[in-house]
Amino acid sequence: MNKHFILALDTGSAPMSPADLETALRAIGTERYHDLHPFHDLLHGGHLDKGQVQAWALNRYCYQAAIPRKDASLIGRCEDRELRREWLHRVTDHDGNCEDPGGIERWLILTDGLGLDRDYVVSQQGALSTTRFAVEAYVRFVREKSLLEAVASSLTELFAPSIHRRRIAGMLKNYSFIDETVVAYFRRRLDQAPRDAQFALDYVKRHAVTVEQQRAVLAALTFKTEVLWAQLDALHYAYVTPGNIPPGAFRPD
Numbered sequence: 001m002n003k004h005f006i007l008a009l010d011t012g013s014a015p016m017s018p019a020d021l022e023t024a025l026r027a028i029g030t031e032r033y034h035d036l037h038p039f040h041d042l043l044h045g046g047h048l049d050k051g052q053v054q055a056w057a058l059n060r061y062c063y064q065a066a067i068p069r070k071d072a073s074l075i076g077r078c079e080d081r082e083l084r085r086e087w088l089h090r091v092t093d094h095d096g097n098c099e100d101p102g103g104i105e106r107w108l109i110l111t112d113g114l115g116l117d118r119d120y121v122v123s124q125q126g127a128l129s130t131t132r133f134a135v136e137a138y139v140r141f142v143r144e145k146s147l148l149e150a151v152a153s154s155l156t157e158l159f160a161p162s163i164h165r166r167r168i169a170g171m172l173k174n175y176s177f178i179d180e181t182v183v184a185y186f187r188r189r190l191d192q193a194p195r196d197a198q199f200a201l202d203y204v205k206r207h208a209v210t211v212e213q214q215r216a217v218l219a220a221l222t223f224k225t226e227v228l229w230a231q232l233d234a235l236h237y238a239y240v241t242p243g244n245i246p247p248g249a250f251r252p253d
């Protein structure tokens, strides 16, 4: 977390204004969001082979599959009807409904396009243990922490549209095996994520009013950046340095 803001909250003085809280939250993204991870430079810059892109996509499926579970958990313990109403579409955005097949289906179209077997992807059997541990830590965090911290932990989405735009452009340009069908998931998120992130940011700015609450939301967002970073560390270790794929994990042909 940005040292300046920790110090501001350590003094025991007045809580930050909502505007300063937003600045502090955004500073966490600037310092820690996973757009800074070297694995993303390789992925977006066209420096991975098809097997490494497959490894990324099948590991990332675990995250996709967990998102509606953590959102349903949040709804399940929320007393506030307005918040439940607003949060509900996050579940259908991923699970789909009669009008839209949903984000998980779009992710599976992406893994189909990369030549991966659907049942194998959905089984998560080839995923790295670190991926599963990190993703599950996020689900548990949302289930167990305060509602305010749970909402704050989604705020990495403030920073997602720019990485999605970079990914769409970079992957289409740099990989012969990527086409519009495969990047459809990210195109859709360009509309969905800003709306969700803005709601969550407004909620956090309205409800994190004490020093303790502000400290908790900053820590929640920091935790979430670690969930994302750990997944890329694991991918980088296993699939970029030769000889490191752990037993049982996906092995590219």
Ligand SMILES: O=C(O)c1cc(C(=O)O)c2c(n1)C(=O)C(=O)c1cc(C(=O)O)[nH]c1-2
Pocket: 067, 103, 153, 154, 155, 156, 157, 159, 160, 163, 164, 189, 228
């Ligand atoms: O590709 C990415 O870098 C990225 C990052 C994040 C994020 O920052 O948590 C999400 C997504 N994508 C995404 O597609 C998505 O649906 C999503 C939901 C959430 C969340 O915490 O509720 N984060 C993200």
